[in-house]
Amino acid sequence: MIKVGIIGATGYAGGELVRLLLGHPEVKIVWYGSRSYVDQKYASIYQNMFQLVDETCMDDNMEALADEADVIFTATPQGLCASLVNEGILSRAKVIDLSADFRLKDVKIYEKWYGMTHKAPQFIDEAVYGLCEINREQVRGARLIANPGCYPTCSTLSIYPLVKEGLIDPATIIIDAKSGTSGAGRGAKTDNLYCEVNENIKAYGVASHRHTPEIEEQLGYAAGKPVVLNFTPHLVPMNRGILITAYASLTKDVSYEDVKAVYDQYYNKEYFVRVLEKDVCPQTKWVEGSNFVDVNFKIDPRTNRVIMMGAMDNLVKGAAGQAVQNMNLAFGLDEAEGLRLAPMFP
């Protein structure tokens, strides 16, 4: 049994980690960390876990936790993981960080977009960007895994093949993203009140959202050169789900079959990426509660652009599910262990 500790277990991503790990046959959760609810019963915070989790919330003492756990998930605000992690911890336990602390390789870009000094830049090189479908081999055996952001996961997986194969001009990429409200976290803010979100849609973080450089970096690897793009997230009145609609100009005269063949080449053997059939548009509801990303595309011959679409559950493939997938890889387990949940509909 892999002993798991979770720091930030009472946020939405932390709660989803608990849900998934309870169903994982090779795992035992030994630490429910929560700064806000120390000494309270975990199930009193998340009543869905009543009679399923008896444990009480612990603090975020990563040093102590590293003695008890084989792997530590940090589902915490930016900066916390970097401020806690050290060589002693990493020598005892693997760390899978769901925050952005180790996602960007260029510390200057991190510090600029996140507006804070990086507390542990010495580990940035070692950290593996845990987008399993792209970096599978590096994840195996890694000590420190940077779990990708929700928008970057959906965006990168939807666009990566066409950039890598040179079918689209990276300079023309525009990503228009839509997210459910759980992505905004469980903090008590007026903007996230039911009455403010319900029956409403808005863009936010226009031309300034922190996930932009993360997507640019990953697509830059595919392009073999720096990529600068537009990324606009929107807040949608639903709990879960991310949909991205991306636009780019085609570099060649390609048919539906040509593009489909490229997607198939990359994802044919990927359990968690489903390339939909022709003209079927991804819908977030079709992946809810699961670790799937559904992708598809449409060529517009009038404008010579391709519209790429991707849908996933932001709390699963966009956070906790991908973290478990990374854990499975890092510990040499079946990559899909504990993650073969069928999407729930309706």
Add this chain to the structure above:
Amino acid sequence: MIKVGIIGATGYAGGELVRLLLGHPEVKIVWYGSRSYVDQKYASIYQNMFQLVDETCMDDNMEALADEADVIFTATPQGLCASLVNEGILSRAKVIDLSADFRLKDVKIYEKWYGMTHKAPQFIDEAVYGLCEINREQVRGARLIANPGCYPTCSTLSIYPLVKEGLIDPATIIIDAKSGTSGAGRGAKTDNLYCEVNENIKAYGVASHRHTPEIEEQLGYAAGKPVVLNFTPHLVPMNRGILITAYASLTKDVSYEDVKAVYDQYYNKEYFVRVLEKDVCPQTKWVEGSNFVDVNFKIDPRTNRVIMMGAMDNLVKGAAGQAVQNMNLAFGLDEAEGLRLAPMFP
């Protein structure tokens, strides 16, 4: 492996059966029946099942199905199961009927409330009412199981102990129920359109809903005499979930501890019924996607009434989950096999 056939696999309850059975280690689905979508790929109707279900929809030929399956689930409109079932079928396969055809022991009451002639009254006596927590022993080995209605499951489990122990006067029972919209089915009706249901709540079937006699019959067994009560369902703008709030006059001067002890006596060993802690009100979200029923109560000394509350997922414990629980019992499996899903939040 138990070979399962589903008639009505493309309704919401049928779809939920597929979701649950795909995760059941002892089951193989051999027949996806759907009158409306014969010869179409099942996953083209429910895209969540893309790459998980390759089969094509079949018709509702129960005779042919009985040769291929060990158990047949009928998730169909009232009357269909009764019109198809016969001794030959029951001798070859168990039938778990999710419709109301075999729930009521008095055929006259069935015909009055459902407005149709019962096509197979000869099987009513044999049929076991599959409310597992109450009728567990009869379900084991049964050939024909009447899976309880959604409202009756939640109502009966919430109220049964207090009636059985004589703590409340059955003549005073009033059940005010609230349901998500999946309970209305997938038929294309104006009343169930998004814009008609969203931002809206209404009562329906006031003093005339068909689940009334089913609840009355079950509580009547507990009371040892006929029970007549008020039951009012409401349509709530959410996909899943039933909440019942029930009222009854106390027959004795009892404390919180007295009543709690009664609930504990009935449900202490029941995995799927969770008696919440004092003053915690059940919420449908806390059980979503799971087979749990959360119950609790509050004594009002001012009026000498007890308010009983129960929450569950109408598609799981209220339909497909309970049907699987019944199948597990009927085939001698672990009752919770395939059903240990933690509720999904948010």
Add this chain to the structure above:
Amino acid sequence: MIKVGIIGATGYAGGELVRLLLGHPEVKIVWYGSRSYVDQKYASIYQNMFQLVDETCMDDNMEALADEADVIFTATPQGLCASLVNEGILSRAKVIDLSADFRLKDVKIYEKWYGMTHKAPQFIDEAVYGLCEINREQVRGARLIANPGCYPTCSTLSIYPLVKEGLIDPATIIIDAKSGTSGAGRGAKTDNLYCEVNENIKAYGVASHRHTPEIEEQLGYAAGKPVVLNFTPHLVPMNRGILITAYASLTKDVSYEDVKAVYDQYYNKEYFVRVLEKDVCPQTKWVEGSNFVDVNFKIDPRTNRVIMMGAMDNLVKGAAGQAVQNMNLAFGLDEAEGLRLAPMFP
């Protein structure tokens, strides 16, 4: 022009007052009071008012306000109005209090249910309970009007005629109420976050909600004796709307026509109370944005009970709309002035 001041203009009820008063031809708003947003542009808090309201938020100085306004609306938490009001203020401006401070005639009951000492008990006798359809004459010319609570408005109007005419036994009244989330206010609380409310329903304040004694007092006047009843509110995932479903035992053998005649007798000439046609259940969506209350009933001969139903918009007839209706009456205007908005659907 009537000069209006609003204390608490940035809560949801305050915002609705602004919306309604902007469309009122006889009114000018001279004071947008808001403790939290003093000196900020009102339209920066409520962007819907951009270019419609240019004013900046003021504090809650009721003394100063009384010099500038003919009428002061207090849409504030319990206790504030009572702590500010005095003879000097009332001699200069009418006060319409949307909080509970002056709704209950028995100060002991107020202090018990609200858990605070009443700061101005000397005005309780003078205050008129502003349920216009019942107390119209007293409202005319009143200086201090206690605007009824949202649940009490809907409950009382739905039940009052049958109590008054002796058709139901008051001791058997049970009110099961359902409310949209705007009733919970705009405070930033975890429980009111989108992800906590959406796809969820729960009861709250069971056997302890503060609106209980208010309903009991009003129905007590109708009964001519004290009434004790059960009232259970529920939180529904929608912005606006209250639905009440009330149950009581009939005292006589009455027909549909008999009961309908009683409702018609009370509401035939009431513009804002609509007694629906037979078997049409009230829906909150049918009154959204308007000052209407839709009521109807159903007799259940099996249990000898009548089920009474009422639907209204909690922010309009349940708060701001009724406050304007009271203002109209108090100033001798057409009672419906500014309130003839048709409900918005969908």
Add this chain to the structure above:
Amino acid sequence: MIKVGIIGATGYAGGELVRLLLGHPEVKIVWYGSRSYVDQKYASIYQNMFQLVDETCMDDNMEALADEADVIFTATPQGLCASLVNEGILSRAKVIDLSADFRLKDVKIYEKWYGMTHKAPQFIDEAVYGLCEINREQVRGARLIANPGCYPTCSTLSIYPLVKEGLIDPATIIIDAKSGTSGAGRGAKTDNLYCEVNENIKAYGVASHRHTPEIEEQLGYAAGKPVVLNFTPHLVPMNRGILITAYASLTKDVSYEDVKAVYDQYYNKEYFVRVLEKDVCPQTKWVEGSNFVDVNFKIDPRTNRVIMMGAMDNLVKGAAGQAVQNMNLAFGLDEAEGLRLAPMFP
């Protein structure tokens, strides 16, 4: 009083016309046309109109209607208005068509995108495209007004000034649009059921939506040359509201103030177009129920693109409200008569 007839009064846009026209002081509705509900009370279809509208639904006999009405609104499926209108009708009554029949000047484009033969091409030239802020003068006195589509209204108003002033390259325009579900109409289709739309978002009509050529035509007038662009609509789980997020490359090195000045130049005097303050993103909720369009923009210096955003209520400014605005103009009334409703929040 202007006598108004509505053909298609029981669709969502028709219902909204009724709501708005009931509050219009210069109008009397004389004909509630509805093919599906002939001879039924209008208020039995839309219970919100109970006691407000006593009339019974009529058929769609435009000939007879032209004798009784001064203006006819057709809120009907594509093709119906063109099949009914003729010179005799237009000589007796103005026609404001909410369908697409007379929006496109090139009949071949209409027939290609709508897949039907145009039945009255002889009136295309005469028809005025009723985007009031752009074509105000032509609308005055027009006999036949093509009321713009919902997406084109929001898209064109958000983008038009920058195209007209040459600040963006029209060949780079990409419009990503999001709409509430009322835009899909009241037809009973599975795809529009509550459970299919709720907790879900998807793109539809990708690279093929019929509003594309309408937007292209209008922006083409601004550009002075043909425009070809990408337009992708999405279905959002809310009743009302359209948000468009549009992207284009800047042709010049401009500052925020430069672009703001352009928007102000076009919309400073427009009551219904609100250019928001810097960094305030439009939200559909802030315009709900009103005829406003809120627009804003953000320059991204990294990509040299401008992101243009617009929000409006699809049933008001996107359909019924704009139709009334057109009627006001055509009859020489105050353009905002009956339309000064403040947006409703929450």
